[in-house]
Amino acid sequence: ETGVTQSPTHLIKTRGQQVTLRCSSQSGHNTVSWYQQALGQGPQFIFQYYREEENGRGNFPPRFSGLQFPNYSSELNVNALELDDSALYLCASSLGAGRGSSPLHFGNGTRLTVT
Amino acid sequence: GENVEQHPSTLSVQEGDSAVIKCTYSDSASNYFPWYKQELGKGPQLIIDIRSNVGEKKDQRIAVTLNKTAKHFSLHITETQPEDSAVYFCAASIEGNEKLTFGTGTRLTIIP
Numbered sequence: 552e553t554g555v556t557q558s559p560t561h562l563i564k565t566r567g568q569q570v571t572l573r574c575s576s577q578s579g580h581n582t583v584s585w586y587q588q589a590l591g592q593g594p595q596f597i598f599q600y601y602r603e604e605e606n607g608r609g610n611f612p613p614r615f616s617g618l619q620f621p622n623y624s625s626e627l628n629v630n631a632l633e634l635d636d637s638a639l640y641l642c643a644s645s646l647g648a649g650r651g652s653s654p655l656h657f658g659n660g661t662r663l664t665v666t
Numbered sequence: 667g668e669n670v671e672q673h674p675s676t677l678s679v680q681e682g683d684s685a686v687i688k689c690t691y692s693d694s695a696s697n698y699f700p701w702y703k704q705e706l707g708k709g710p711q712l713i714i715d716i717r718s719n720v721g722e723k724k725d726q727r728i729a730v731t732l733n734k735t736a737k738h739f740s741l742h743i744t745e746t747q748p749e750d751s752a753v754y755f756c757a758a759s760i761e762g763n764e765k766l767t768f769g770t771g772t773r774l775t776i777i778p
Contacts, residue, residue: 555709582764593672593755593768594710607765641709645764653764654700657709 555644555658563664564632572627572661574642582606582647583625584655585617588639600625601647629663637665668693670758672769679746680777687772689756690738696758699732699739700766704753713754714741717761743774751776 556575564570576583582601586594596609600619614630623644629636639660646653669692679685691699697718702710716723716730716739723730727746732739743750753773757766 584764586766591771593670593757593770594766596765596767599765609765643709654712654715655764655766657702657711659707659709 555642555656557640557642557658557661559661560659561662561664563666566632566634566665568632569628569630570632570663572629572640572642572663574625574627574644574658576623576625576642576644577656580644580646580656581623582645582653583619583623584643584645585625585627586641586643586657587611588641588660590638594641597627632665634665637663639663668696668758668767670756670767670769672756672772674772675770676773676775678775678777681746681748683746685741685743685746685750685774687741687754687756687774688738689740689758689769690736691758691767692737693758693760694737695760696767698759698761699730700757701728701730701741702755702757702768704755704771710755746776748776748778750774 558573584599585597588594598608599606603619616628618626641660643655643657672689700715703713704710727744729742753771756769759766
């Protein structure tokens with residue numbers, strides 16, 4: 552069973568630039584969620600994708616956007632990067648929203664540094 | 667929206683002793699409460715979860731208790747070992763929507 556994989560592992564960007572982070576979900580999982588984890592904090596929900604559509608969004612501005620592909624992999628895009636966007640971005644996959652409490656399985660994250 | 671508070675933020679325990687981490691939540695609609703362990707450089711890993719229709723769940727050295735009336739739940743680790751050292755997060759959600767609200771974490775250090 553292949554777990555959740557994320558790429559790249561580390562990334563350095565300049566304020567104002569755009570970034571794309573990638574996630575491959577665990578085998579058999581069709582729902583992908585993205586979380587932002589600032590240093591010393593708990594993960595915060597950004598949004599979730601189910602059947603290639605956004606299925607819920609946390610308190611993040613529209614410059615955070617995403618995609619889910621037919622193979623259930625996903626991308627997180629952040630435009631107009633700000634210094635406060637520096638964080639660990641976590642992808643989590645699960646069996647399917649609405650099918651009971653399917654545990655979230657997290658990848659090891661992408662560490663984004665904005666300078 | 668849901669708010670989850672977690673205490674303590676740091677906890678040091680002698681190897682072999684027990685560790686207890688406590689969380690409170692605000693939304694009475696929440697009914698699914700997982701606990702995650704995060705080691706340095708890794709993503710959170712689910713260690714145990716509990717649903718609101720049970721008051722306690724145990725898995726070897728780990729147990730979780732839930733008091734729905736008081737809106738709090740706790741993680742208990744017995745016979746602690748050095749490999750238990752990590753950051754632990756509690757979380758809450760409404761079962762089925764899989765959108766977790768996390769606590770701020772507890773850094774657990776096991777002293778050999």
